[in-house]
Amino acid sequence: MRLKSEIWVKAYVRRCSAQGVPALILRRGQSDAGAIFIKVNRLDGSALVLGPAPAGFDDMGSERRWVLCHGADAWSETDADAYLDRQFSFDTDIWVIEVEDREGRHFLDDAICRF
Numbered sequence: 001m002r003l004k005s006e007i008w009v010k011a012y013v014r015r016c017s018a019q020g021v022p023a024l025i026l027r028r029g030q031s032d033a034g035a036i037f038i039k040v041n042r043l044d045g046s047a048l049v050l051g052p053a054p055a056g057f058d059d060m061g062s063e064r065r066w067v068l069c070h071g072a073d074a075w076s077e078t079d080a081d082a083y084l085d086r087q088f089s090f091d092t093d094i095w096v097i098e099v100e101d102r103e104g105r106h107f108l109d110d111a112i113c114r115f
Helices: 005-018 077-090
Strands: 023-027 036-041 046-052 066-072 095-100
Touching: 005 023, 005 036, 005 095, 023 077, 036 077, 046 077, 066 077
Parallel strands: 036 095
Antiparallel strands: 023 095, 036 046, 046 066
16 A cells, blocks of 8 residues: 555655755645655756656555656756646646755655666
8 A cells, every 4th residue: 555645745855854955845735645746956957857657667566656757867947847837737636845955866766767
């Protein structure tokens, strides 16, 4: 059984804080099963966006899996925000977390799906 989105988000924010990395909840989604997106702000005008892995890549059962929403390259922060706004226009139940880290760390390395 997968953790509720709200519980996962709160735990993730604490994990970032424990590493000395600020993480903010920008949008609160549906508490039980809202999709979660993570924006990693590199504080230099660029950002990474991670979103839920598509069906079929989420083969770990209860573990969440992630994909980079833009391939290997970072986006400008403006483009990342526009992407997240489009996702919100499709689904108002999404969660958006912003992590602020110059190194671009997201602490999800083992859960990233690579195509």
